[in-house]
Amino acid sequence: MGYQALYRVWRPQAFEDVIGQEHVTKTLQNALMQQKISHAYLFSGPRGTGKTSAAKILAKAVNCEHAPVSEPCNECAACRGITDGSISDCLEIDAASNNGVEEIRDIRDKVKYAPSSVKYKVYIIDEVHMLSTGAFNALLKTLEEPPAHVIFILATTEPHKIPLTIISRCQRFDFKRITPQDIVGRMERILRESGVEYEVQALSVIARAAEGGMRDALSLLDQAISFGSDRVTMEDALTVTGAVSQSFLTKIVKAIHEKNTAEALGQMKELLAMGKDPVRFVEDMILFYRDMLLFQAAPELEDSMERVYIDDDFKVLAEEIESERLYSWIDQWNQSIQDMKWSSHPRISLEVLLVKLCQSDVPTRTVASVDDATVKKLVERINHLEAEINSLRSQAPGEQGMAAPKDKPKKAAASNRSFKVPVGRVNEVLKSATKPALLKIKGSWAEMLGSLKRSQAALLNDAEPVAASEQAFVLKFKYEIHCQMAMNNQEFISGLKSTFVQITGNNYDIVGVPEDAWKKIREEYVTSQKADNEDDKSGQEPAEEDPLIVKARELFGDELVEIKE
Structure with a gap:
C-alpha cells in the first residue's frame, strides 16, 4: 500500500x-525488569488510549532476545516478527467476530503446545466483552491456570460487561483519557518529523475534538493535512472537527451581553449556513462561558482553558460580564441541549434561546445602586411599623407594661394541661345569639377555610360554629386537643379574625369549646333560661308560645328542637 494513515x-x-498512561507503563516495566510477569492481564479504558498497542509492546518485551528489558529493542528477530505479524506465537484475536464457544475451545486446545519461535505464547483478545457467556465459561479454567509459556492479554472498552470471575483472574490496568496537552505534544512531534507546517491553535482544536483518544486525534489531523494541502491551519481544524471559531463565539456573546438580538441571530444564521451542528455550537458556547469564569477567578491558569485563547476581545468581555450572569447563561445553555435532543426543530429552539437571553435581565450587582432617598423612606417605614407593633403589644387585653413576657412561661406550662373551657364567655354569646347571625357565619365558613393555609385549615376539619351573635360566635371542636391547639395559638386566632373581617366585614370574637363541654353548657343554659321564664310568668296569662322555645328555635333551628310536654 502506498499510503498509511497516521495512526x-x-x-x-x-x-x-x-x-x-505512565501509571500503566511504569508498572509493566518494573514487572519486566523484576521478571514478575503475570499469566493474564486486563487492559480497560476509552477507545484510542493505547490498550492494544501496550499489549503488543508487552508481547515484544517478554519475547525480546535481550530480555529482561524494560523496553523492546525492536531490532531482534522476535521484535520484528511480532511487529509485522509473521510470528504465529503472538496471536491477536478480535472477540467481536470470534465470540463463540468453538473459537475459545480452539484456543484452549492449542495453549498446551509450546511456542515455536519465541519464549512465550501471547494471546491478545481485543474487545473481550463481546464474548458470549459460553465462551467466557470455556475460558475460565485456562485463564486461571494456563501453561507456563502462555500469557493472556484481554483488552476492552466496557469492563462492566465482563464477568467478575474473569476479572478476578487477571491483573487489571485502567487506561485513562489522554489530556489535550499530551495529545498536542504528540501531534507536534509527528508534524515536525513529517515536515508539515501547522498552527498550534489548530492542534488544540483537534485535541479537544478527539475527547481523550490519540487515534481519533491522529485521524482528524490526517484529514486536516489533506484538506489544507500539507499545512494545518485554524480554519482547516474548525472545518474538519465541526467546531466554531472563537471570533464567532465572541461576537455572539457580545451581542447577548449588549442585548443586540439582530446581531446574535445574524451570527447564528451564518454559522448554520456554514454547516455547523447546533448541538456542537451550544457545547462550544458552554465551554466559552466556562473558560471566562475560570479566567475571572484565576487569570494565571491559562493552560486550563479548554476552548478560548486569551486575546483582547476576550479580556474585555470577561471584565464587563458579571459572574452571576455567566452562571445563569450556563444553566440555560445546558437546558437547551436537553431540549434540542428531543426537538424535531433544534434550530428553532436555538433561536428562541438567543432571543430569550437577549431580552432577559439577570439581577446582579445593580441592587447596590439604591439612592439615599429610597433608603431613608424604608428606614422611616420600618420605624413606624415597629412603633405600631409596640403599641399593639401594650394594648393587649389582660396584659400591662412588662407583664407580657412573664405570662409566656405560664402559657407554655398551661398548654401541657387540659383545656379550660370559657363557660362565662360562651354564656355571654348565647344571651345575644340569633339564628341569622349563625347562618351568616356558616355561609362564609367554606370560603374562610379555602383562604387559610393547609396546616391551619386542618385544625378546623372537625370544627363548626354552633351559636353566633353580631359580635362573637362559639366554635365547637370535636376533640379537646384540637380546641386547645387552636385557641392557644394567638397567631392562628388573629389570622382567623382577619379572614372573617375580609369576608363578612365583622370583627368577631371567637370562643372555642370542645364538643362534650358544649353539650353540658347548652343544657345548663337552656335549663336556666326555662327557670327564669317560669318565674317571670307567675301571675300572668300564658303567651302564645313559650319564649324559651322561641329562643331555642333561634339558637339551634327548628330541625334540632324537639318539644315535649
Whole structure:
C-alpha cells in the first residue's frame, strides 16, 4: 500500500511512546525488569488510549532476545516478527467476530503446545466483552491456570460487561483519557518529523475534538493535512472537527451581553449556513462561558482553558460580564441541549434561546445602586411599623407594661394541661345569639377555610360554629386537643379574625369549646333560661308560645328542637 494513515504509521512501538498512561507503563516495566510477569492481564479504558498497542509492546518485551528489558529493542528477530505479524506465537484475536464457544475451545486446545519461535505464547483478545457467556465459561479454567509459556492479554472498552470471575483472574490496568496537552505534544512531534507546517491553535482544536483518544486525534489531523494541502491551519481544524471559531463565539456573546438580538441571530444564521451542528455550537458556547469564569477567578491558569485563547476581545468581555450572569447563561445553555435532543426543530429552539437571553435581565450587582432617598423612606417605614407593633403589644387585653413576657412561661406550662373551657364567655354569646347571625357565619365558613393555609385549615376539619351573635360566635371542636391547639395559638386566632373581617366585614370574637363541654353548657343554659321564664310568668296569662322555645328555635333551628310536654 502506498499510503498509511497516521495512526498506523505512528503506532507506539515502545512504552515511552504510549502517551498519558505512565501509571500503566511504569508498572509493566518494573514487572519486566523484576521478571514478575503475570499469566493474564486486563487492559480497560476509552477507545484510542493505547490498550492494544501496550499489549503488543508487552508481547515484544517478554519475547525480546535481550530480555529482561524494560523496553523492546525492536531490532531482534522476535521484535520484528511480532511487529509485522509473521510470528504465529503472538496471536491477536478480535472477540467481536470470534465470540463463540468453538473459537475459545480452539484456543484452549492449542495453549498446551509450546511456542515455536519465541519464549512465550501471547494471546491478545481485543474487545473481550463481546464474548458470549459460553465462551467466557470455556475460558475460565485456562485463564486461571494456563501453561507456563502462555500469557493472556484481554483488552476492552466496557469492563462492566465482563464477568467478575474473569476479572478476578487477571491483573487489571485502567487506561485513562489522554489530556489535550499530551495529545498536542504528540501531534507536534509527528508534524515536525513529517515536515508539515501547522498552527498550534489548530492542534488544540483537534485535541479537544478527539475527547481523550490519540487515534481519533491522529485521524482528524490526517484529514486536516489533506484538506489544507500539507499545512494545518485554524480554519482547516474548525472545518474538519465541526467546531466554531472563537471570533464567532465572541461576537455572539457580545451581542447577548449588549442585548443586540439582530446581531446574535445574524451570527447564528451564518454559522448554520456554514454547516455547523447546533448541538456542537451550544457545547462550544458552554465551554466559552466556562473558560471566562475560570479566567475571572484565576487569570494565571491559562493552560486550563479548554476552548478560548486569551486575546483582547476576550479580556474585555470577561471584565464587563458579571459572574452571576455567566452562571445563569450556563444553566440555560445546558437546558437547551436537553431540549434540542428531543426537538424535531433544534434550530428553532436555538433561536428562541438567543432571543430569550437577549431580552432577559439577570439581577446582579445593580441592587447596590439604591439612592439615599429610597433608603431613608424604608428606614422611616420600618420605624413606624415597629412603633405600631409596640403599641399593639401594650394594648393587649389582660396584659400591662412588662407583664407580657412573664405570662409566656405560664402559657407554655398551661398548654401541657387540659383545656379550660370559657363557660362565662360562651354564656355571654348565647344571651345575644340569633339564628341569622349563625347562618351568616356558616355561609362564609367554606370560603374562610379555602383562604387559610393547609396546616391551619386542618385544625378546623372537625370544627363548626354552633351559636353566633353580631359580635362573637362559639366554635365547637370535636376533640379537646384540637380546641386547645387552636385557641392557644394567638397567631392562628388573629389570622382567623382577619379572614372573617375580609369576608363578612365583622370583627368577631371567637370562643372555642370542645364538643362534650358544649353539650353540658347548652343544657345548663337552656335549663336556666326555662327557670327564669317560669318565674317571670307567675301571675300572668300564658303567651302564645313559650319564649324559651322561641329562643331555642333561634339558637339551634327548628330541625334540632324537639318539644315535649
